[in-house]
Amino acid sequence: MTGERLRFDGWIAGVGTSSGTRLVVGHWPRSPFGAFADVMVEHPDGERVLLAPSRRIADFVAATYRFDRIEVVPVSVASATGDTWFVEAGPLRLRLRTGRRSALGLLLSAVPAPLARSPLWAALCDVPARLLMPGVRTLGRAAPGRREWYGARGLRPVVAADAVVDGVSLGSLAPLDPPVAFGFGSAPRSPSLVRVTTTVELAPAGR
Numbered sequence: 001m002t003g004e005r006l007r008f009d010g011w012i013a014g015v016g017t018s019s020g021t022r023l024v025v026g027h028w029p030r031s032p033f034g035a036f037a038d039v040m041v042e043h044p045d046g047e048r049v050l051l052a053p054s055r056r057i058a059d060f061v062a063a064t065y066r067f068d069r070i071e072v073v074p075v076s077v078a079s080a081t082g083d084t085w086f087v088e089a090g091p092l093r094l095r096l097r098t099g100r101r102s103a104l105g106l107l108l109s110a111v112p113a114p115l116a117r118s119p120l121w122a123a124l125c126d127v128p129a130r131l132l133m134p135g136v137r138t139l140g141r142a143a144p145g146r147r148e149w150y151g152a153r154g155l156r157p158v159v160a161a162d163a164v165v166d167g168v169s170l171g172s173l174a175p176l177d178p179p180v181a182f183g184f185g186s187a188p189r190s191p192s193l194v195r196v197t198t199t200v201e202l203a204p205a206g207r
Helices: 055-064 103-108 119-132
Strands: 005-017 022-030 036-042 048-052 069-072 075-078 084-089 092-098 139-141 146-165 192-202
Touching (some): 119 146
Antiparallel strands (some): 022 036
16 A cells, blocks of 8 residues: 655755765755755765755655754745756855756656656666666655655756855865765766656555
């Protein structure tokens, strides 16, 4: 039997910096919690930090992924539908600029929304995703009692990024290397903006 399925439709941006800090931004115009954004940060020493806009969202995300520290702070994303993103999350200020879609991005943009929500489609895509983008997974077990899958519907490279925390620059744009370790998979190594539908399936009540 399957449990309740919670769907999040939006974008995930993943970038590395020359300081070694890696950032994953989720921008979700449609979700069970309404529209929101959150930021996952992994520092060079491996500390994983969640920046979430409310305690309710922080509790849900922390029950799905792994973090060493959680901060509830205002989080906003502006101009997310254009080539440039402006992200503010507590002490973090991040600007991203995306380039043109690659051949893979054009192919993903043809995936119908109902197919992107299917766990069977995610399972079919998991092996080629791992081969094409090491570290990326499209289907797996999240925290105990939760299963999760991703359906990508678009991909653009991130070609420029400026990130500042408490007024201190994190350095220039770099790959996500090593991969982030919040869940069962990482964002792509190459800085990217992915249009995605994420589904989290909760274990049935009483199990």
